[in-house]
Amino acid sequence: MVRRARQRYKSVTALQVTRKASARLTKNMGLKYVDVYLVDGPIHPASTSQAAKGMAECVSLGLTKTVGVANYSLDDMIQMSDELAKFGIPLATNQCEFSVLRRWPELHGLIKACRDRGIIFQSYSSLAQARLTGKYTPENPPPNNYRFGSYDMRDLVPTQDVLKEIALERGVSQASVAINYNLLKGATPTVGIRDPKHAEDLVGALGWRLTLREVERIDAVSMEGKTTVLWQHG
Ligand SMILES: NC(=O)c1ccc[n+]([C@@H]2O[C@H](COP(=O)([O-])OP(=O)(O)OC[C@H]3O[C@@H](n4cnc5c(N)ncnc54)[C@H](OP(=O)(O)O)[C@@H]3O)[C@@H](O)[C@H]2O)c1
Secondary structure (H helix, E strand, C coil): CCCCCCCCCCCCCHHHHHHHHHHHHHHHCCCCCEEEEEECCCCCCCCHHHHHHHHHHHHHCCCEEEEEEECCCHHHHHHHHHHHHCCCCCEEEEEEECECCECHHHHCCHHHHHHHHCCEEEEECCCCCCCCCCCCCCCCCCCCCCCCCCCCHHHHHHHHHHHHHHHHHHCCCHHHHHHHHHHHCCCEECCCCCCHHHHHHHHCCCCCCCCHHHHHHHHCCCCCCCCCCCCCCC
16 A cells, blocks of 8 residues: 655754654654655655655655655656665656647656656656546536646537447456556556446456557557746646
């Protein structure tokens, strides 16, 4: 099980961050340690070397098994990886938005760089917050606060159609096709599931692979997406 402690920096030193993390883990989450401790965003007043020092302290104190980052750009990820290496600690993961509706990390070399360096590229909003599942339509759009992959549903009709066609041809759900696409592109999907059917769709994405032709069909109706100044650098 992967758990995550969000790290929100204010004007704190690396040691204070570590102590805060310690208090949060023991008090708020009732855990002695987490499996992965993520710095959830590249915008923090602490320098990368300070942040790496704090993360290394978390590992040495036994608060987390591994450490990672989220929404980091390629350059910042490499810098963090190099800083952690000074403590003998590998960067385990970089978690970024990736799906049929946001291929930016693939198209700009982030996924390849992760693979080359042994860093797990985790995708979040892998289903574009259910926009890829068939659950939402132009007549029944998702809630306004579902902000990842946030396109007008009318623009996503061709994407939905191709995913649906492949799902029917293969006898799996549309969600399973969308998740399989992430796996095939080298991402380890982090999917927000809320009921048993969602779990079945996840399982339905395993044990098979989209063909090259099927991937080409999906690529043709995919979106590149973009980065944001504030948060999504990767
Ligand atoms: N590091 C970051 O900056 C960051 C940012 C965003 C998310 N995340 C993490 O990524 C994880 C997943 O991302 P996410 O929740 O944004 O997006 P997601 O996994 O693309 O979508 C999850 C939503 O899709 C619906 N859903 C899931 N499986 C479905 C299925 N098989 N069929 C139909 N609908 C399905 C559910 O909606 P309903 O609630 O409507 O049932 C669920 O809330 C979360 O755990 C989150 O913590 C990280």
